[in-house]
Amino acid sequence: SQQGEEDPQALSIQEGENATMNCSYKTSINNLQWYRQNSGRGLVHLILIRSNEREKHSGRLRVTLDTSKKSSSLLITASRAADTASYFCATDASGSARQLTFGSGTQLTVLP
Amino acid sequence: EAGVAQSPRYKIIEKRQSVAFWCNPISGHATLYWYQQILGQGPKLLIQFQNNGVVDDSQLPKDRFSAERLKGVDSTLKIQPAKLEDSAVYLCASSPQGFAEAFFGQGTRLTVV
Numbered sequence: 001s002q003q004g005e006e007d008p009q010a011l012s013i014q015e016g017e018n019a020t021m022n023c024s025y026k027t028s029i030n031n032l033q034w035y036r037q038n039s040g041r042g043l044v045h046l047i048l049i050r051s052n053e054r055e056k057h058s059g060r061l062r063v064t065l066d067t068s069k070k071s072s073s074l075l076i077t078a079s080r081a082a083d084t085a086s087y088f089c090a091t092d093a094s095g096s097a098r099q100l101t102f103g104s105g106t107q108l109t110v111l112p
Numbered sequence: 113e114a115g116v117a118q119s120p121r122y123k124i125i126e127k128r129q130s131v132a133f134w135c136n137p138i139s140g141h142a143t144l145y146w147y148q149q150i151l152g153q154g155p156k157l158l159i160q161f162q163n164n165g166v167v168d169d170s171q172l173p174k175d176r177f178s179a180e181r182l183k184g185v186d187s188t189l190k191i192q193p194a195k196l197e198d199s200a201v202y203l204c205a206s207s208p209q210g211f212a213e214a215f216f217g218q219g220t221r222l223t224v225v
Protein backbone atom coordinates (compact mmCIF):
# COMPACT_ATOMS: atom_id res chain seq x y z
CA SER A 1 0.00 0.00 0.00
CA GLN A 2 1.19 3.56 -0.59
CA GLN A 3 1.06 5.98 2.28
CA GLY A 4 1.74 9.19 0.46
CA GLU A 5 0.09 10.70 -2.55
CA GLU A 6 1.79 13.44 -4.50
CA ASP A 7 0.07 16.25 -6.29
CA PRO A 8 0.27 17.12 -9.12
CA GLN A 9 1.12 13.90 -10.94
CA ALA A 10 2.96 15.93 -13.57
CA LEU A 11 4.30 19.47 -13.66
CA SER A 12 5.93 21.36 -16.51
CA ILE A 13 7.60 24.73 -15.95
CA GLN A 14 10.15 27.05 -17.55
CA GLU A 15 13.71 27.27 -16.32
CA GLY A 16 14.01 29.89 -13.58
CA GLU A 17 10.49 29.36 -12.28
CA ASN A 18 9.66 27.78 -8.94
CA ALA A 19 8.17 24.30 -8.69
CA THR A 20 5.90 23.21 -5.86
CA MET A 21 4.89 19.62 -5.19
CA ASN A 22 2.56 18.43 -2.48
CA CYS A 23 2.32 15.19 -0.54
CA SER A 24 -0.51 13.92 1.62
CA TYR A 25 -0.28 10.91 3.90
CA LYS A 26 -2.58 8.91 6.12
CA THR A 27 -0.98 7.90 9.40
CA SER A 28 1.21 9.48 12.08
CA ILE A 29 4.84 9.71 11.13
CA ASN A 30 8.31 9.93 12.67
CA ASN A 31 9.63 11.82 9.67
CA LEU A 32 8.92 12.56 6.03
CA GLN A 33 11.53 12.41 3.31
CA TRP A 34 11.73 13.60 -0.28
CA TYR A 35 13.62 11.71 -2.96
CA ARG A 36 14.44 12.39 -6.59
CA GLN A 37 14.66 9.82 -9.36
CA ASN A 38 16.13 10.50 -12.76
CA SER A 39 14.86 8.33 -15.57
CA GLY A 40 16.21 4.80 -15.33
CA ARG A 41 18.13 5.45 -12.12
CA GLY A 42 17.84 4.76 -8.42
CA LEU A 43 16.38 7.22 -5.94
CA VAL A 44 18.46 9.95 -4.37
CA HIS A 45 17.63 11.38 -0.97
CA LEU A 46 16.98 15.13 -0.98
CA ILE A 47 15.79 16.15 2.46
CA LEU A 48 14.32 14.75 5.69
CA ILE A 49 11.95 16.64 7.97
CA ARG A 50 11.07 15.31 11.40
CA SER A 51 7.55 15.28 12.76
CA ASN A 52 8.37 18.07 15.25
CA GLU A 53 9.72 20.36 12.51
CA ARG A 54 7.61 22.65 10.37
CA GLU A 55 10.05 23.87 7.75
CA LYS A 56 13.46 22.94 6.47
CA HIS A 57 15.79 24.34 3.82
CA SER A 58 18.59 22.80 1.79
CA GLY A 59 20.07 24.89 -0.99
CA ARG A 60 17.25 25.62 -3.46
CA LEU A 61 14.90 23.22 -1.67
CA ARG A 62 12.33 24.20 0.92
CA VAL A 63 10.15 21.60 2.63
CA THR A 64 7.21 22.26 4.89
CA LEU A 65 5.32 19.81 7.06
CA ASP A 66 1.84 20.20 8.53
CA THR A 67 1.16 17.19 10.75
CA SER A 68 -2.37 18.41 11.58
CA LYS A 69 -3.25 18.20 7.89
CA LYS A 70 -0.97 15.24 7.24
CA SER A 71 0.65 17.04 4.34
CA SER A 72 4.01 18.27 3.12
CA SER A 73 5.22 20.41 0.28
CA LEU A 74 8.50 20.57 -1.61
CA LEU A 75 9.47 23.86 -3.23
CA ILE A 76 12.32 24.02 -5.72
CA THR A 77 13.32 27.61 -6.39
CA ALA A 78 14.93 28.93 -9.58
CA SER A 79 14.52 25.59 -11.33
CA ARG A 80 17.05 24.29 -13.85
CA ALA A 81 16.71 21.83 -16.72
CA ALA A 82 18.78 19.41 -14.62
CA ASP A 83 15.96 19.34 -12.04
CA THR A 84 13.84 17.36 -14.51
CA ALA A 85 13.05 14.13 -12.69
CA SER A 86 10.39 12.32 -10.67
CA TYR A 87 10.01 13.43 -7.07
CA PHE A 88 8.67 11.15 -4.35
CA CYS A 89 7.72 11.71 -0.76
CA ALA A 90 8.31 8.86 1.67
CA THR A 91 6.96 8.51 5.18
CA ASP A 92 8.56 6.80 8.14
CA ALA A 93 5.45 5.83 10.08
CA SER A 94 5.18 6.08 13.86
CA GLY A 95 5.13 2.89 15.85
CA SER A 96 5.93 0.74 12.88
CA ALA A 97 8.93 -1.39 12.13
CA ARG A 98 10.45 1.69 10.56
CA GLN A 99 8.94 1.11 7.12
CA LEU A 100 9.74 3.72 4.52
CA THR A 101 6.62 4.00 2.37
CA PHE A 102 6.65 5.94 -0.89
CA GLY A 103 3.98 7.91 -2.69
CA SER A 104 3.18 7.78 -6.38
CA GLY A 105 5.45 10.67 -7.37
CA THR A 106 5.37 13.93 -9.32
CA GLN A 107 7.04 14.05 -12.73
CA LEU A 108 8.70 17.45 -13.06
CA THR A 109 9.81 18.74 -16.44
CA VAL A 110 11.83 21.93 -16.56
CA LEU A 111 11.97 23.42 -20.03
CA PRO A 112 15.11 25.33 -21.05
CA GLU B 113 32.05 5.59 0.79
CA ALA B 114 30.87 2.91 -1.65
CA GLY B 115 27.19 2.96 -2.46
CA VAL B 116 24.61 0.21 -2.60
CA ALA B 117 25.59 -2.31 -5.26
CA GLN B 118 23.03 -4.31 -7.20
CA SER B 119 23.35 -6.90 -9.93
CA PRO B 120 22.45 -7.60 -12.59
CA ARG B 121 21.37 -4.26 -14.04
CA TYR B 122 19.06 -5.84 -16.58
CA LYS B 123 17.43 -9.24 -16.90
CA ILE B 124 15.04 -10.68 -19.46
CA ILE B 125 13.40 -14.02 -18.73
CA GLU B 126 10.44 -16.01 -19.94
CA LYS B 127 7.39 -16.46 -17.74
CA ARG B 128 7.60 -19.41 -15.35
CA GLN B 129 11.40 -19.14 -15.23
CA SER B 130 13.23 -18.20 -12.06
CA VAL B 131 15.49 -15.21 -11.42
CA ALA B 132 17.64 -13.91 -8.58
CA PHE B 133 18.84 -10.42 -7.75
CA TRP B 134 21.75 -9.54 -5.51
CA CYS B 135 22.34 -6.53 -3.28
CA ASN B 136 25.37 -5.42 -1.29
CA PRO B 137 24.38 -2.59 1.06
CA ILE B 138 26.59 0.16 2.42
CA SER B 139 28.96 -1.23 5.03
CA GLY B 140 27.57 -0.97 8.54
CA HIS B 141 23.98 -0.30 7.51
CA ALA B 142 21.65 -2.41 9.62
CA THR B 143 18.47 -1.92 7.61
CA LEU B 144 18.03 -3.30 4.11
CA TYR B 145 14.97 -2.83 1.92
CA TRP B 146 13.80 -4.42 -1.32
CA TYR B 147 11.32 -2.40 -3.35
CA GLN B 148 9.43 -3.18 -6.55
CA GLN B 149 8.81 -0.22 -8.87
CA ILE B 150 6.43 -0.70 -11.76
CA LEU B 151 6.77 1.81 -14.57
CA GLY B 152 5.04 5.08 -13.71
CA GLN B 153 4.50 4.19 -10.06
CA GLY B 154 6.25 4.78 -6.77
CA PRO B 155 8.41 2.09 -5.16
CA LYS B 156 6.45 -0.54 -3.25
CA LEU B 157 8.14 -2.16 -0.26
CA LEU B 158 8.50 -5.92 -0.63
CA ILE B 159 10.62 -6.81 2.37
CA GLN B 160 12.64 -5.08 5.08
CA PHE B 161 15.51 -6.59 7.06
CA GLN B 162 17.03 -5.35 10.29
CA ASN B 163 20.47 -7.01 10.40
CA ASN B 164 19.61 -10.56 9.28
CA GLY B 165 16.07 -10.66 10.62
CA VAL B 166 12.90 -9.90 8.64
CA VAL B 167 11.07 -6.89 10.04
CA ASP B 168 8.29 -6.64 7.46
CA ASP B 169 7.39 -8.84 4.51
CA SER B 170 3.65 -8.19 4.46
CA GLN B 171 3.65 -7.20 0.77
CA LEU B 172 5.94 -9.95 -0.45
CA PRO B 173 4.07 -12.50 -2.63
CA LYS B 174 5.44 -15.42 -0.67
CA ASP B 175 4.13 -18.05 -3.07
CA ARG B 176 6.71 -16.93 -5.63
CA PHE B 177 9.07 -14.43 -4.00
CA SER B 178 11.70 -15.17 -1.39
CA ALA B 179 14.52 -13.15 0.11
CA GLU B 180 17.34 -13.66 2.51
CA ARG B 181 20.06 -11.56 4.05
CA LEU B 182 23.23 -13.49 4.64
CA LYS B 183 24.99 -12.75 7.93
CA GLY B 184 23.25 -9.41 8.06
CA VAL B 185 25.15 -8.08 5.02
CA ASP B 186 24.40 -9.12 1.40
CA SER B 187 20.90 -9.97 0.31
CA THR B 188 19.28 -11.91 -2.51
CA LEU B 189 15.73 -11.65 -3.82
CA LYS B 190 14.38 -14.56 -5.84
CA ILE B 191 11.30 -14.97 -7.99
CA GLN B 192 10.15 -18.47 -8.90
CA PRO B 193 8.19 -18.83 -11.11
CA ALA B 194 8.04 -15.41 -12.70
CA LYS B 195 4.85 -13.92 -14.10
CA LEU B 196 4.40 -11.20 -16.71
CA GLU B 197 3.24 -8.76 -14.02
CA ASP B 198 6.60 -9.11 -12.24
CA SER B 199 8.15 -6.92 -14.93
CA ALA B 200 9.48 -3.97 -12.95
CA VAL B 201 12.59 -2.38 -11.51
CA TYR B 202 13.73 -4.02 -8.27
CA LEU B 203 15.45 -1.54 -5.99
CA CYS B 204 17.59 -2.32 -3.00
CA ALA B 205 18.23 0.30 -0.34
CA SER B 206 20.01 0.43 3.00
CA SER B 207 20.05 2.78 5.95
CA PRO B 208 21.78 3.00 9.31
CA GLN B 209 19.75 2.40 12.44
CA GLY B 210 17.66 5.23 13.68
CA PHE B 211 15.67 7.92 11.92
CA ALA B 212 17.71 8.16 8.76
CA GLU B 213 17.63 8.43 5.00
CA ALA B 214 17.80 5.40 2.74
CA PHE B 215 20.50 4.96 0.14
CA PHE B 216 19.40 3.28 -3.06
CA GLY B 217 21.18 1.14 -5.59
CA GLN B 218 20.70 1.61 -9.34
CA GLY B 219 18.14 -1.17 -9.47
CA THR B 220 17.63 -4.26 -11.60
CA ARG B 221 15.22 -3.90 -14.51
CA LEU B 222 13.38 -7.19 -14.98
CA THR B 223 11.41 -7.93 -18.12
CA VAL B 224 9.27 -11.06 -18.16
CA VAL B 225 8.18 -12.14 -21.64
